[in-house]
Amino acid sequence: ALRIQADLHEQGERVSRQRIGRLMRQAALVARGKRKFRTTTKVKSSRPVAENILAREFTADGPNQKWVTDITYLPTREGWLYLATVMDLYSRKIVGWALNERLQTPLVTAALEMAVGRRKPPGGLLHHSDRGSQYTSEVYKQALDRLQAVQSMSEKGECWDNAVQESFFATLKTEMGLSEAQW
Template sequence: MVCKTRRRFKATTNSKHELPIAPNYLDRQFSIDQINQVYVGDITYIYTLEGWLYLAVVIDLFSRQVVGWSMAAYMKTHLVNDALQMAIGKRKPGKGLLWHTDRGSQYASESHRQLLKQHGIQQSMSRKGNCWDTQSNMSCVLA
């Protein structure tokens, strides 16, 4: 008989907050015809020699390439803002870019919404508790 050890689950989304939630403009339309039209973002965690680190990624939905990322020992708004700012600096998307994420408090925060407004980016969030709305995000991260 072999005992199976339980893996510890680390939550990466806190959607139980009173912050504004953006509509789901992406609406599972994952077929995009050019770069810099839709970026998707998510947070995952990685165990390293330093302990658990959180990784925020920004993926261009057309090219399926990671265009921005940030890693930290904490999961605060600064983590996702840094990843998005890397993508903006690297790709320089025009106004009207759609930014789709889950409903996590980092993405719904005032400072994140201000960053989007500053760059003319339209925010889109998945439906509550629906991982399929952001499946393109994590399939790239975990691949």
């Protein structure tokens, strides 16, 4: 009623908020609120971040040289599910993935473990992610150390640094029939 009253006032009409509210109730009209913003990346500034070694070089000469990883959320009838994926930049295939109701380190660790189990990469693998708390956690860093992987992270606020993962998620959601408004 407040927004309608403001719009009408701009057009030179004087109508009380109470009258607008009464007319809306009679017509069974309700205001649509703004969609809640969902953050998928939480940065803990106290944790060190890795240098951006990938530097938007999204090609590889062979498999298991460069992996990129990210998280997205998917709407379901029962609430949100979070999907973490690991992509090999050589083939652009998802080599590891995990789903969870919680956006925490075990989600990304499970995706990494699946990728390692399926691909068994050699030491020296370049592993790129954003600066989310899941990827800066000590548990995740230890998993990468066991792999002898080199960690790389996007610059702060630079979604283009992980554009191939973002593109994959956009394609996935389009194929699922989700509109951008549902993302």
